Amino acid sequence: MKPRAPADPGRWLFVVAAEIEARALWRGLFGQDAPALQPWRLMGPVGGPGVVMCGVGKANAAGATARFADGHSAVVSIGICGALPGPTAPSICDVVVADRCVWADEGVLTPEGFVDCERLGFPLGPYERGAVPVSGDLSDLIAARLTGLPVVRGGVATVSTCSGTDALAADIAARTGAIAEGMEGAAAAHVALMMDIARAEVRVVSNTTGDRGKQRWEMKAALARLEEAAQRLRAP
DSSP states (O other), X not given: OOOOOTTOGGGEEEXXXXXXXXXXXXXXXXXXXXXXXXXXXXXXXXTSOEEEXXXXXXXXXXHHHHHHOTTOSEEEXXXXXXXXXXXXXXXXXXXXXXXXXXXOSOEEEETTEEEEHHHHTOOSSSXXXXXXXXXXXXXXXXHHHTBTXXXXXXXXXXXXXXXXXXXXXXXXXXXXXXXXXXXXXXXXXXXXXXXXXXXXXXXXXXXXXXXXXXXXXXXXXXXXXXXXXXXXXXXX
16 A cells, blocks of 8 residues: 555654653654563554654664654654754754765764775765765745744754864764764665655754763753754654
8 A cells, every 4th residue: 555645643653762752752653651662662642643662773763763763754853962063053952853864974084184985995885975865845844834933944964963062063963964873763764665655864963062071961852952853744
């Protein structure tokens, strides 16, 4: 059976990494506390959106998305993120709707700098410079539903090593052009692209990046904002 159009949130698959994120998402989507959450288990009401708590990192995100995406009209990677430095850096509790999901670590580090897989002759997929394209119509729809919240659009870098030094944060921002970093988005989006399913990434900024001891964190407020965003994304 062909899934309903991506405009119907009732057939979206929300891929979320950690339990604290999953509980905030669940409260927003369904207006109640989550039941017992288990990794890699498809959850959600019949006729409503699906939620899978994949676990942290690229492998978890890719595997869980591939296992459960079939039959859904869209894959939405959602959770919290860190703001990367730069003139367009988002603020704490901003909602980032990705305009691309960028693999930030795949390549080789040389004395002359980082060389991505495409330049090495091993492209990661049918896209350029490791930037997985999101579905524009879906991302626009999500941004419209989030009207009234502080929404920013920009690239989100997917990393395995988060930026706990100023040097690494600046390097990731410069190389990818991203405004925020997470650990799952490009993996989920890549799988959805290869399965010909609409895809998007939505992140709430919970912290700054850079030298770990100087970072600013507002986890409680970011999770509350994630719940608020999920309320606006629930099926009408």
